[in-house]
Amino acid sequence: MRSSTTVLFWIFLLCSGRLSLAVATAPRLSRSVVHEKRDHIPPEWSHSRKHHPTAVLPLRFALAQSNIHAMDEFVNDVAHPESPYYGKHWTAAQVAAKFSPSHDTVQTVRDWLSESGFAPERIHVKKTKSWIELNATVEEAERLLNAEYYVYKHASGKEHVACKSYHLPAHVAPHVDLVMPTVHFDTIVHRGLDSPPVNRYERVTRGLGMPGAGFRSSKMTPTVPILKNQLEHCDEQITPECLRALYGIDYTPIATEINTIGIFEATPQAFIASDIDEFAKYYAPDIHGKRPMLVSIDGGLVQTLHQGPNFTAESNLDITYAMALLTGKQNISLYQVGDIPEGASFNNFLDALDMSYCDFEGGDDPTVDGIYPDERPGGYKGKDCGTVKPANVISVSYDMNEADVSAAYAARQCAEYAKLALMGTTMLFASGDGGVASINGTCLDADGSLSVHGKRFSPSLPSICPYVTSVGATQVNPGSTVHQPESSANFSGGGFSDFIPMPEYQKNAVHSYLKNHPPAYPQHTFNRTGRAYPDVGANGVNLSLFIQGVHRLVAGTSASTPIVAAIITLINDARLAAGKSPVGFINTAIYSPQFADAFNDITDGHNPGCGTGGFNATEGWDPVSGLGTPKFGTLLKKFLELP
Template structure:
């Protein structure tokens, strides 16, 4: 199913008559639960005003994406590891001629002359300029003008409807329920998607301050995490041998940027094989390792990701830094995905420029080059330590992006995202209110995204228990210092089949004792995280001094490095990359491949959150990597 979001309903399409319009009942296609903070309804839009209506068409075969992905990702499949090419993906999912003709006929039947209707060159959009009156009649809606506190106006509707026989061919329509957040200040909290790199936006690492001593002893790993601690915790004793065939990518969003001087300071003390080395930087949409702004809020994330990601794969393995977005417009995850998969630029109508950065910069002053579209080769493993709250984005926006992660899995790419640092609350400790808005006083659990997408691997955080040593049998618990591991149950995505057995066991044996109106208790939604790794007390060189850093921002690149080393062993053996790992790691054949975490919880929203338990749990997932077992099990697969 398409991102496991909804089941498709088979519909019989009426034969189009040249004499009279096709009749079928209208259904709500999209609806907004609340007006975004800072906006207010001003008036009805003038009926004679012109709207540039853009209709995004659904893609062919997208309802079968689960089937295709599991066919190459499930360890019991005869096609395990037989990944697709980008060309095969593009051909499989392009919009059908039936969709184009059905929507075009509907517009003509409703009085729009055929010469007004334009199909984009990619066949992903149907564009038509209409009056507000025509748009309202077409979609059984009302267009209003909304005013922001800054004085800026925007046109939108509260909901819109489409005929049943049309809705199966349409993904979304613009303008509609989304708000154009391109406010003059550009740093407004109302632009969550493309402001992901701005300080304080989304998932960000936290610091407990600077440290003065150089720590190298394993006995101190409960207070200071360094690469030697992580190697001991997860059994990562491995030297890569297939480095020319392998690849590991770490994604950063400008203005977040690493400092080469910090990387070398870290290398001198904790990873001497990195001395003189730097990541291979790939600029996407004007991205560069800026130095104009410095401080933990600008350098902490990138310094952390690269120092630990590069250390654990050793200096023998190149690491690619995907630096995304310029200093003016910034970037969203969609901008990055456009660059690594050219088919995504137009997939399901292309990006939503009310959310995603547009290049060349339409305002001037930013990156003036063309948008990067299919210009970058994706690495076999891609780690991203950023994330939104699921509620920041519409279901259609998240579903479109989620489908892209499935496509990357089909191509053999492992995609990792941090699960969040605020337990069952969203970023900034925001929880949901009954009307769908978010606030610091909300009481409803607020899951993260993309961690809730069934086609990414969501990574939570653990910590070494106080006074424990890494040589003990069970030295770790859920992270409960400075941050809490993000986890819970999606409000947008259905439970994927690969995790049903594990999650059902958790819900039956450790049912959360919370009323059903504050969490998704249906037992049918995507649960996260999938796995976890240490996320506390990392020693990181930031702006010329060592700081103690916390967050699932630590956990994702560490996990990515471990999976990159597994890919190295498989490539050296003449096998392919592990690709989308979730069906494999949840399978019975991988039982015991992760260190089960059974202590701790993830508080938030005025509760203690969920508990870490035996087996999978919504705090630490399946547990932390056991590299020797994972290596053994994956080398046994085709």
């Protein structure tokens, strides 16, 4: 039995911050370090009370992956045009083996928990070794993590348990990515089509397909006439013929049996088959009667219950333009993600592509991601993990605010895109339609929260990930032809990440922009050392589209992304026909000197927001149009020259 002096000594260490917990058995001596903290709570949440000490918390420790520090090296090996391993992509098994948490990581965390007084039978290591589970009382958790747990209340009445910060021993911290529940607000505030979200924050952070979270009716015109002599009117209406002329697309696919492209759509967004056929009648006869191949993920379906432009324009746009540019020869996979009650997120999609991702670093975050199985009426009763083989090219015309997630959440997702890059998948994301502001036009306050009074630019996720290609929007100027330079669209999202550092491959281009065309804003307005985006641009203004039989014009980076995806798919077709691999991750190549003349430089326009004019399009790379719009013939030639 310990003396009272010994007990008081341990309590002193705990209270003075020299030790992260007081335990029944002496733990390994290691200073306590802050692992994560939250400076503000999300909108509509408020502090309620201190949590009861005997309540039980399902603690989950997300174990650090092996070899993450070498990710850039691995990706460069398969993506850099001068690498002898260019195009030699990894298999899924090779990726899993390389990044699985090490035995040392598992053992270090398990030993720490044991030394902290938890019996072995209470410590559960998941089969994938990606995380460790431990049920602990609030009192035990607070001692273990040197934290204080509170109950927070949402405006809807829902309650959530969280802490403002937590600590780990210094020798344990490198082996743990995050602990849940802690600073993450992971209470499910259910929303669906019949029970709309209670506030704007919930709408933009959960359910990517919900009206208002992505495609907005403000980017659509009413009914417009169909103009004849399309090439003469590309400044008024963009059609596939205009796009082929703008970017020099002159290629008929021949390797369609082995080439693949996937279009991501989040339920309840759904295409209308008759609209594709109506479009085909005027602009692309060879796709009449063609449909994308449905790949259902977490109950994803092409729903017909909820119609109207807010539910059909996005999917119609993405699918129709990809099909039209690829011709009727190339099949397209439709990755329809999420059931109607719960919806979906990017992480739900990544779960389906990679079984290990479902559990990695604690799994999905209910504040942002759809949580499956969904037990509500009409909900999908399963959870799709590793059920889908990723296509060579995946186009995603959705985005969210970087500020709506934690840095750990963003890093977790970005690492998964890196794995897809290693496996040869080109991930393309819309850069967003808010200019330098957020999805709903808000900007960042000094504490990192979004508000209508914010002055700091708000970056877009997943565009801030280094291993995806971000696509901005351009337009044909009024009175101009397809043979004259485009300008950037004034809504085109662009900027710099606050979470992710600038990748090596873009440093020369971005530093040149910051040196030669420095934005006249205070240093705190944006992070000059963060990952910069977009990477490329394509037309995204006045695209002809049929929506429920009505001919309209639409705009958005939503349009630009499938256009670039189609171009990369055609390049893959040529490489596959030549017995080569798909191009996979393209950023390392397109930013290199070898590809310096492969894009049409956009030097006119800007992307306003946050009470400013935003960034300007200018010579070279810029945070409005990226490197510029593609020159298909040049890109095709250069990629065919690679191994």
